[in-house]
Amino acid sequence: MTEHLYQPILDHFKNARILCVGDIMLDRFVYGSVDRVSPEAPVPVFHIKRDLLALGGAGNVVRNLASLGANVFFSSVIGQDESGRMLESLIGAEKTVRSRFLVDEHRHTTTKTRFIAQGQQMMRADQEQTHALTSVQESDLFSALKNEVESVDVVILSDYGKGVLTPNLIQDIIKHASELKKPVIIDPKGRHYEIYNGCTLLTPNHKELAQATGYPTTSDEEVSKAASILLERVSVQHLLVTRGAQGMALFSRDEGPVFIPSKALDVFDVSGAGDTVISVFAAALACNANLEVAAHLSNIAAGIVVAKVGTAVVKVSEIMDAIHRDMGEDTKETHLLTWDQARDKVMLWHQKGLKVGFTNGCFDVLHPGHLKLLNEAKSQCDRLVVAVNTDRSVSALKGPARPIHSEQDRSVMLSAFDCVDIVVAFDQDTPFELIQHLRPDVLVKGSDYTVDTVVGAKEVMGWGGSVYLVDLKQGYSTTSIVAKISSGSRN
Numbered sequence: 001m002t003e004h005l006y007q008p009i010l011d012h013f014k015n016a017r018i019l020c021v022g023d024i025m026l027d028r029f030v031y032g033s034v035d036r037v038s039p040e041a042p043v044p045v046f047h048i049k050r051d052l053l054a055l056g057g058a059g060n061v062v063r064n065l066a067s068l069g070a071n072v073f074f075s076s077v078i079g080q081d082e083s084g085r086m087l088e089s090l091i092g093a094e095k096t097v098r099s100r101f102l103v104d105e106h107r108h109t110t111t112k113t114r115f116i117a118q119g120q121q122m123m124r125a126d127q128e129q130t131h132a133l134t135s136v137q138e139s140d141l142f143s144a145l146k147n148e149v150e151s152v153d154v155v156i157l158s159d160y161g162k163g164v165l166t167p168n169l170i171q172d173i174i175k176h177a178s179e180l181k182k183p184v185i186i187d188p189k190g191r192h193y194e195i196y197n198g199c200t201l202l203t204p205n206h207k208e209l210a211q212a213t214g215y216p217t218t219s220d221e222e223v224s225k226a227a228s229i230l231l232e233r234v235s236v237q238h239l240l241v242t243r244g245a246q247g248m249a250l251f252s253r254d255e256g257p258v259f260i261p262s263k264a265l266d267v268f269d270v271s272g273a274g275d276t277v278i279s280v281f282a283a284a285l286a287c288n289a290n291l292e293v294a295a296h297l298s299n300i301a302a303g304i305v306v307a308k309v310g311t312a313v314v315k316v317s318e319i320m321d322a323i324h325r326d327m328g329e330d331t332k333e334t335h336l337l338t339w340d341q342a343r344d345k346v347m348l349w350h351q352k353g354l355k356v357g358f359t360n361g362c363f364d365v366l367h368p369g370h371l372k373l374l375n376e377a378k379s380q381c382d383r384l385v386v387a388v389n390t391d392r393s394v395s396a397l398k399g400p401a402r403p404i405h406s407e408q409d410r411s412v413m414l415s416a417f418d419c420v421d422i423v424v425a426f427d428q429d430t431p432f433e434l435i436q437h438l439r440p441d442v443l444v445k446g447s448d449y450t451v452d453t454v455v456g457a458k459e460v461m462g463w464g465g466s467v468y469l470v471d472l473k474q475g476y477s478t479t480s481i482v483a484k485i486s487s488g489s490r491n
Contacts, residue, residue: 006297006323009287010316014069016286019148021141021173022058022158022165022187024076024091025110025128026083029054031350034117046115046122049464050439055090056112058158060313061187064279066094067313070286073148074099075141077133077164083109100144102137110162119353130163138169149176153286154183156278157199161189174198183285187278188212197235201291203278205242217241220249220259227251240295242277242302250295258292263303263322276305276314308344315340335415335423336408339437342385342424346438349383357381357468358440360431362389363410364403369472371417376470377444378419386420387434390427430455441465446472 029052034044055063058076065072074091078084078101087109091099110128114121133141141164149155155177159165170186175198177184183200193212196202206217213233215226227239231253239251247262280301284294300322301314337345346356359377363370363386378384388410394403403410411423426434435443435456445454447469457467 005293007320009284009289009293009297010320012287013283013316014071016065016068016070016154016283017152018065018070018072018154018156018282018286019145019152020058020061020065020072020074020156020158021145022061022076022156023110023160023162024059024074024078024087024164025056025112025160025162026059026087026090027054027056028052028111028113030113030115032115032117034122044117044122046117053086053090055087057110057160057162059087059091060275061156061158061279062091062094062097064276064313065283066096067315068279068283069316070096070279070283072097073145073152075101075145075148077102077104077107077137077141079103079107079109079129080105081109083111083127102141102144104133104137107131107163116351117353119351128162130161132163132166133169135168138166138172142169142172145173146176149173149182150180152182154185154282156282157184157186157196158275158278159187159189167195170195171198185278185282185285187274193230193234193236199236201238201240201281202230202234202236203240203242203274203281205274206244206246209239209241217243223249224251224257227257238291240277240281240298242274248277248295248299248302250291252291258295260295260299263300273302273306276301276312280314280319308348312344335411336388337422337424339424339434342422343438345422346383346385346440354382355380355442356438356440357384357442357444358387358431358435358438359384359444360387360389360426360434362394362398362403363414364394364398364405366413373444373446373470373472374414374417374419377442377468380444380468381440381442383421384419385438385440386414386423387431388414388423388425390425393427393429396429432456432459435459439463443467444470446470448472 030048031050032046032048034046036045038045062072062074074097078087080103088101091097108127108129113125115123157165174184178198185201186196186199187203188196191212206223209226210217213226213229217223217226223241227241237253241249245262247260250258277298281294281298284297300319304314304318304322305312349356357377357380388407391403391407407425414420414423432455436459442465443454443456443460451457451467454467
């Protein structure tokens with residue numbers, strides 16, 4: 001497999017048209033601390049600092065597809081409640097996604113709330129009602145998506161067992177898609193896979209395969225036997241079995257198995273990895289990739305996403321970078337992280353209970369004043385994010401003769417300091433949007449500011465953070481250094 005094979009497929013992900021139907025959930029992550037035991041009962045007192053809302057279940061499949069640039073039509077069922085409205089808002093924020101929700105006034109939208117302190121999940125609280133759709137609701141939902149099947153390349157059914165994908169609805173969708181020669185890929189749930197008869201491909205993980213067949217799935221031989229048994233029992237053409245650290249395996253009725261070793265370098269969180277697999281596989285299939293190529297791309301994507309925190313997503317650029325590394329090519333070294341890469345790092349640090357600091361500036365010609373700021377900033381936190389103005393932004397602030405050093409060179413020099421953990425660039429007039437994106441715990445600026453004038457201070461303090469002002473080292477500034485150089489002065 002070479003870049004020349006993968007690149008055209010990845011380039012066309014933006015043209016992929018995919019219908020996704022399934023159980024959507026609202027994932028809520030509540031971060032805080034536990035410092036004492038309640039006097040009312042022998043339970044910890046959880047002090048809430050911040051929370052995060054995210055699309056879960058089939059919604060995470062949609063997030064992954066949107067991250068790949070694919071065009072998506074999504075349909076599901078929500079309750080007539082605040083969680084349902086939040087899901088509509090989150091889906092609406094995805095630019096390449098259209099949606100149609102069936103609102104069930106008798107159903108509570110599935111909501112999973114995780115409480116996390118000191119890097120550990122303390123508890124998960126679920127609100128949900130998982131009764132199956134009525135026949136009328138089945139008919140209404142099928143009518144809402146029936147016409148969409150004709151205009152897409154691939155259909156995904158994401159079954160989380162919450163009642164949306166009833167056996168009747170599944171078969172209606174499969175039969176209609178088959179008539180139009182549209183492949184149907186299903187992430188299955190439960191033991192009885194007969195409800196998926198007629199689909200193109202199932203994507204169980206090895207534990208689900210063992211549960212469905214009653215056979216072990218540890219070794220290559222065992223997973224091959226279990227897959228063979230399932231293909232005998234269920235009328236499906238292919239199986240893509242995800243196997244965690246062992247990678248994945250593709251089984252087809254008329255061909256031998258294809259075993260693909262894992263590409264994961266680090267594993268922080270396997271949550272949602274199956275959603276990434278089915279999303280990349282479907283997008284590749286929509287771009288006319290064959291099954292083996294689609295499986296290899298899915299495996300690469302899975303290796304990327306498990307190195308992130310929570311139900312993360314993967315981008316086409318990340319897949320291509322991983323392919324270059326796998327081929328032994330030297331990709332262009334960069335010390336600048338993207339905003340999303342920086343957010344993944346911050347989320348990981350927060351999961352571990354670490355305090356994250358943030359400071360920003362042009363940092364054009366580094367001097368002792370900068371070093372004092374950075375060292376003091378690091379003394380206030382466990383991990384320090386430094387945000388640098390882009391070249392365009394520096395020119396807008398300082399004039400057309402600046403910057404002296406490019407943003408890439410400035411990031412290289414900043415990254416060389418032990419006190420700096422990551423560097424990220426911002427092109428806006430202020431770092432306000434970046435601060436909101438990363439949600440640090442401590443904002444650090446020089447004492448020429450006041451707390452009231454520090455950009456983002458109100459927001460950071462609002463989610464439980466703080467602001468720290470560093471006494472400036474007198475006599476140092478990039479502007480004065482540049483002026484001295486220009487004049488030839490040594491003083």
